[in-house]
Amino acid sequence: MNISPLLFHRSLGPYTPNDQSTADLSRVVTSFLYRDVDYDSSTRFTLRKGIRGHHKGVNCIGADEDNGRWMVTGGADGSIIIWDLEQEYHDDNIRASTRVLEEDKPDHGVSSIRFNPHNSSLFSTTSYSSTLSLFSLTPSNPICLQTYPLDSHLYTHSTSPASVSTALIAVAGSSPHIRLIDPRTSSTSQTLFGHVTSVLSISWSPIYSSILASGGKDGSVRVWDIRYGATCLGSLDINMLPRAANRAAGKAHDGGVNGLLWTSDGRGIVSAGMDGKIRVWNAENGKNTNVVFPPVIKNKFQSEFPMVITESDDAVGGEMLWTGNEEELLAFDLENGKMLKRVRIPKTEVRDGLGRIMGLVQRQRNGELYTSHALRDGKKLLGRREGVARWKSKWLWKEDEVEVEQTEKQRKLQDIFEKATRGPVTFS
Incomplete structure (x- = not known):
């Protein structure tokens, strides 16, 4: 058994x-x-009457990690739409709840979205128009609490796991300097110097609220402790021997590092590079753990590489790494790099215009994944539909189809039974 x-x-x-x-x-x-996750072809993300959608594809996606109710998507046209995942309709559609007002949205594309880890009614966005914006969810339209104009195109950001009153926001962009924003003020509270090129990725440790890692366009990954000022603690180096990382410029990848994640215990760092490699690092000594992933990763765009870590009893170490890979989702054992799952967007969806995966988030309590998508060849999806998709266990989203099939089978059997018993019964 x-x-x-x-x-x-x-x-x-x-x-x-x-x-x-x-x-x-x-x-x-x-x-x-x-x-058992697969593409949920029964669910569509559509618009309510009066809500304008994303007209140029969906760059990024953010999810409420606390209650698992709210999701926010950011468009290439600067539009920001809010979704209530608990309001699923009888026709299997998830309809947009509201959107950020025109006067509060950025002039250019949204590059990243993050919910506050301590308050699911607060979220933040970065944009290619060089702004970080803080929003509060309300029953009507979200309220823009503060907008920070910065001096570079912004690629991504990360919110510290510290308490809601002291949580700093680290912002990365085309400038080599990392900005730390204190939401209680209207200006940058600290600047981290060390990168020599653009910073493509950034992530706070889930355990230590003063520690963060950042990935550069030059292939470097740097680790910082903001308690010690603006000085880098060390850099990860693919050629480094098993000893503590030093402050010399190391090389983690042979291409820009546009994806960074910490493992749930804070002891590991996962990096994704534009060289098509994924690496797992020991966060305590900076050593490459030499986990080998199959050569299937397609990572050639500078935008944030979509990946999340989920719990898994199938994985040796108990954690599974999911990545977007053009028009498919891949799942790997984080302990040994073995590919555990590979699921694709159906061809019919691709023909309809659903393009590569741009963003990926999880709704952990429900065992669901959500992705945002570019539009293929500039196509516009039909039926006021948005470039957002859900991936969930097949036995959940196919449950209704199974029930319909069973009902149809029962009806046919009933018809056969009635025809067989309609005439007179004779005995011989």
């Missing part, structure tokens, strides 16, 4: 409700859901 011991014992009833057992059960269920 191939079943999780935790689920088996839970079904027998010996488990008492406590935080640990609930967390363990949640992990097992979520892991099971991710195992």
Whole structure:
């Protein structure tokens, strides 16, 4: 019998409700859901009447990690749309709840979206028009709380896991300098110097609120501790021996580093480079862990590389890395690099104009992934539909189809039975 011991014992009833057992059960269920993930062709993201959509594709996507209810998408035209994932309609459509007003949206494309990790009603955006904006969700349109004009095109940003009152926002862009923004003020609180080219990616440690990593266009990955001022602690080097990282300029990739993630325990850093490589680093000593991923990664655009880490009982180390790869999703064992899953956008969707994956987020409690997409050949999707997709367990989104098939089968059997019993019964 191939079943999780935790689920088996839970079904027998010996488990008492406590935080640990609930967390363990949640992990097992979520892991099971991710195992069977596929493109959800039954769901469409559409617009309510009166809401203007993204006219040039969807650059980026952000999700509320606290309640898993809200999702925000940012368009190549600067538009920002809010989605309530709990308001799914009987026709399987998820309709846009509202959008940022014209006077509050950036003049150029939105490059990244992040929710505040401590308050799901707050989110922030960066844009190619050199602005960082903070928003508050309201029952009507989101309110723009503050806009910070900066001196470079902005590629991405990351919010510190510190308390909501002290959470700094690190901003990366075409300038080699990293700006730290304190939302309580109207100006930059600190600037980090060390990169010599544009900074394409940035990510705070989930454990230590003063530690962050950044990836440069020159292939460097630098680690910072803002408690020690604007000085870089060290850089990751592919050729470095097993010793602590030093401050000399290291080389993590042979191309720009446009993707950075920390593992959930803060002990590992995952980097994605425009050389088509993904590497996993020991955050404690800066050593490359030499995890080898298959040579299938397509990463040639400077925009933020879409990837997330989810829990998985199928992975040796318990964590799975998902990446967008043009028009498909790939899942890897983070411990050994083995490819665990490869799912593609259906050809019919591609023909309709749904292009490469630009952004990727997870709705962890539900075992769901959401992606934002470019539009192919400038096509506009039909039916007031947006370039957003959901990926979820097949046995969930195909459940209704199975029920319809069963109902149809039952009807046919009933017809056969009635025809067979309609005439007189004779005995011989």
